[in-house]
Amino acid sequence: MAVAGVDLRVRRGSIHALIGPNGAGKTTVFNLLTKFISPSAGTILYQGRDITGERPADVARKGMVRSFQVSATFPNLTVLENVRVALQRKLGTSFHFWKSDQSLRVLHARAVELLEAVDLADLKDAVATELPYGRKRALELATTLALEPELLLLDEPTQGMGHEDVGRVVALIRRVAAERTVLMVEHNLSVVADLCDTITVLQRGAILAEGPYATVSTDPLVLEAYIGAPE
Amino acid sequence: MSAPGLQESRALYRLGVITPARKRIFFGVLVLAGLALPRLVYPVFLMNVLCLALFASAFNLLLGYTGLLSFGHAAFLSSAAYVTGYVVKAWGLPPEVGLLAGTAVAALLGWLIGALAIRRSGIYFAMITLGFAQMIYFLAVQLPFTGGEDGLQGIPRRPLLGLIPLESEGAMYYFVYAVFLAGFFVIYRAVHSPFGHVLRSIRENEPRALSLGYDVDRYKLVAFVLSATLAGLAGALKALVMQFATLTDAHWHKSGEVVLMTLLGGMGTIMGPSVGALVVVTMDNYLSGFGDWVTVIVGAVFVAGVLGFRRGLVGEALHLARNFPF
Numbered sequence: 001m002a003v004a005g006v007d008l009r010v011r012r013g014s015i016h017a018l019i020g021p022n023g024a025g026k027t028t029v030f031n032l033l034t035k036f037i038s039p040s041a042g043t044i045l046y047q048g049r050d051i052t053g054e055r056p057a058d059v060a061r062k063g064m065v066r067s068f069q070v071s072a073t074f075p076n077l078t079v080l081e082n083v084r085v086a087l088q089r090k091l092g093t094s095f096h097f098w099k100s101d102q103s104l105r106v107l108h109a110r111a112v113e114l115l116e117a118v119d120l121a122d123l124k125d126a127v128a129t130e131l132p133y134g135r136k137r138a139l140e141l142a143t144t145l146a147l148e149p150e151l152l153l154l155d156e157p158t159q160g161m162g163h164e165d166v167g168r169v170v171a172l173i174r175r176v177a178a179e180r181t182v183l184m185v186e187h188n189l190s191v192v193a194d195l196c197d198t199i200t201v202l203q204r205g206a207i208l209a210e211g212p213y214a215t216v217s218t219d220p221l222v223l224e225a226y227i228g229a230p231e
Numbered sequence: 232m233s234a235p236g237l238q239e240s241r242a243l244y245r246l247g248v249i250t251p252a253r254k255r256i257f258f259g260v261l262v263l264a265g266l267a268l269p270r271l272v273y274p275v276f277l278m279n280v281l282c283l284a285l286f287a288s289a290f291n292l293l294l295g296y297t298g299l300l301s302f303g304h305a306a307f308l309s310s311a312a313y314v315t316g317y318v319v320k321a322w323g324l325p326p327e328v329g330l331l332a333g334t335a336v337a338a339l340l341g342w343l344i345g346a347l348a349i350r351r352s353g354i355y356f357a358m359i360t361l362g363f364a365q366m367i368y369f370l371a372v373q374l375p376f377t378g379g380e381d382g383l384q385g386i387p388r389r390p391l392l393g394l395i396p397l398e399s400e401g402a403m404y405y406f407v408y409a410v411f412l413a414g415f416f417v418i419y420r421a422v423h424s425p426f427g428h429v430l431r432s433i434r435e436n437e438p439r440a441l442s443l444g445y446d447v448d449r450y451k452l453v454a455f456v457l458s459a460t461l462a463g464l465a466g467a468l469k470a471l472v473m474q475f476a477t478l479t480d481a482h483w484h485k486s487g488e489v490v491l492m493t494l495l496g497g498m499g500t501i502m503g504p505s506v507g508a509l510v511v512v513t514m515d516n517y518l519s520g521f522g523d524w525v526t527v528i529v530g531a532v533f534v535a536g537v538l539g540f541r542r543g544l545v546g547e548a549l550h551l552a553r554n555f556p557f
Contacts (some may be wrong), residue, residue: 033440034442061445072442074435076238078245079234085432088425094445095453098417104425125245147443 002028003205010151010198015173015182016092017192020202021225026185027069029202030153033183034066035059046151058175061089063150067157069185073136073143075129079120082128086146111146118142118172134165141169145176152176154184158191170195193217201225236546237295237499265408274400275472279523280512281411282469287492287504288418289461289515293364294490296422297500302357302486303364304462309481311337311463312470316383317376319471324391326397330410330467338456338462339365345455350490353550364486371481382477386470397471407468414464419501421457430454437547491529495536497543506544 003025008017018026031037033044035056044052046064060066074082087107093099115121118138123131128139137157144152157173158166170191173182184191192199192213199216201208209219216222243249268277276461286308293299296304315333318324318523347361371377378384388397421427433440470476473479479485488511496507514532518525540547 025346036438036441055446056441056442057444057446062443065444067440068438072439074432074439075433076241077431081428085428085440088428089444091425093425094429095426095450097421097424097453097457099421099426101425101428102422102430134509143443 003032003202005206006201006202010081010181010183012181014197015177015184015195017196017199018185018202019187019189019199023204024202025205026202027155028205030155030185031058034064034153035077035201049126060147063148064153065144065147065149065151066153067140067144067155067160069155073090073128073131073139077128079115079126079128079131079139080108080111080124083114083143083146084108086143087111089147094101113230114142115139117145117175119168132163134168137161137165137169138172140180141172149180151181151183154182154186154187156187158186160187166191189217234416236497236503236542236549237543238504239549239553240500241542242553248551248552248555262412265412266405269401269404274404276512276516278400278404278407278472279469280509281407282465282472282491283450283492283512284505284508285293285411285414285491286462286465287467287496288415288501289458289506290489291493291498291504292418292421292460292461293454294493295503296427296434297430297451299349299352299451299455300357300490301348301360301455301458302483302490303360303362303367304359304459305481305483305485306344306364306367307337307341307459307462308466308469308485309371309476309478310340311466312476312480313371313377313383314465316386316470316476319389321382321557322387323389325393326391326406326471329471333467333470334460334463337466338460341456341459341463342452345452345459349451361483361486362482364481366477368481371478377476380478382475382479383470384465384475386474387475388471388474403472407472410464414461415505417457418461426450426453454469462522491533493542495533497546497549500543500545500549503543503545510544 006025006029008029026171028037032039035054037218039052043050046062046082049133051059051062074085084104084107085108088094088104093103112121112124115124118141120135120138120142123135131139141157154173161169167187174195197212198210199213200210200215201222203225205224208225209216209222286425290301294299312334314336315329318332319326319329344360344363348356351359372379386405390396391406395402397406402426429440429445433445433447433450437447466480469480492507492511493504494507495510496505497503511529514529515525518528521528542550
């Protein structure tokens with residue numbers, strides 16, 4: 001069993017981080033919450049409703065949207081089309097195989113707006129696969145935001161990014177978190193320290209410590225298990 | 232599953248080589264050529280090509296645009312052919328009713344098989360479709376109305392809508408041509424529709440499409456039913472053209488042949504399957520003197536084609552056009 005007895009509460013409007021060594025079960029928690037994996041026991045409450053038995057697409061439609069550890073774009077679509085796919089569902093025509101795709105043009109203005117927020121508007125006609133890694137993550141974030149999620153689950157949003165991109169993403173997360181809740185898995189402790197209200201430390205599928213950075217970072221258990229001895 | 236041909240046509244769009252105006256001219260010329268063709272080429276040969284081109288194009292909707300490799304499409308082709316044949320021959324109904332009945336049965340069958348097959352992906356999906364197609368083959372051998380080994384022979388060509396005689400090959404050709412164009416247009420429209428865009432995103436990255444709230448299985452099922460329905464339309468049409476429905480169309484060879492036609496012509500390209508069907512039917516026709524060796528020759532052409540032209544004939548042509556100064 002990857003995780004057991006993890007009693008996790010994410011307060012509405014907060015930025016909550018999930019940290020822990022490799023194999024601690026962080027991504028598993030994400031997969032459970034978004035129903036990519038079905039839990040063998042326990043319940044998942046979202047906005048007070050039990051969503052334990054729901055399917056992944058339903059969870060996403062309720063406003064809980066996840067990103068992935070490795071960049072999750074649609075590689076052979078253009079940057080604009082990537083975001084447009086996310087916007088398209090709202091039109092309610094996604095099953096309309098008899099309608100021209102010209103009907104999707106109404107979404108372009110909003111798509112460009114979302115791309116501007118992550119500095120990708122100039123690259124809107126580039127094919128996603130041709131973007132450098134950091135830009136792909138930014139595109140992924142823009143696509144996720146297109147759904148206007150209430151709860152954003154970010155799986156290592158700064159992983160594999162250069163210094164400059166990290167700063168940009170952190171600023172972006174801070175900005176979007178103003179109106180929504182964010183739960184993120186993160187390895188980069190300096191990112192977490194600055195950004196997050198609450199930090200939950202996982203180890204071997206269980207919670208080791210929880211609280212604001214100041215508390216967690218001085219917890220002897222955490223220091224021993226995760227951060228290691230002071231340098 | 233990647234469809235390299237699809238990337239090529241999209242690249243040409245972005246380069247401005249393919250424009251809506253140029254596309255209209257291209258299809259316009261092609262449609263007119265199709266009208267004049269029976270004066271030059273034997274109509275029965277043309278009708279056979281059109282039926283299989285529609286069959287392969289329907290198959291491509293699933294393989295090229297959704298990323299699902301079905302190995303049981305013969306089931307839809309043949310069940311529609313049998314039903315159409317039976318309805319027209321035994322019940323004396325006009326061809327348009329036969330066509331609708333055959334197509335409807337294929338749609339229903341597509342829904343039944345699709346609903347189970349889409350629960351798995353990759354090779355397991357292919358094997359489930361093959362398994363079902365084998366059951367249909369068994370039914371075609373066993374059920375009394377299909378004529379078993381002999382097939383359903385002597386399907387009459389009654390007048391269309393009770394008015395237009397279809398006995399002559401010329402009149403029949405234009406009827407087949409009209410149905411083909413309609414079917415082809417449905418496929419073209421589906422590919423370039425909001426639905427088609429969701430399919431593309433599913434093919435590109437299924438977990439991501441799911442995380443964006445798309446109920447992936449439902450989209451796959453609709454694509455499957457659409458593909459099965461149009462494959463059925465092709466089969467129904469073929470029964471009216473050939474005036475028979477036989478086990479050949481139910482055999483798994485046919486399910487393999489449609490994969491071959493699609494890959495040879497270029498999967499994920501709108502014209503590829505039709506070109507592939509033309510090449511395969513031409514080979515079958517002109518090489519028939521070689522007897523059993525036809526299979527070997529077709530097999531060799533297929534291997535050479537896939538090794539040498541990975542994008543298929545149309546895909547390679549599009550790729551060349553990229554470097555051509557316009």
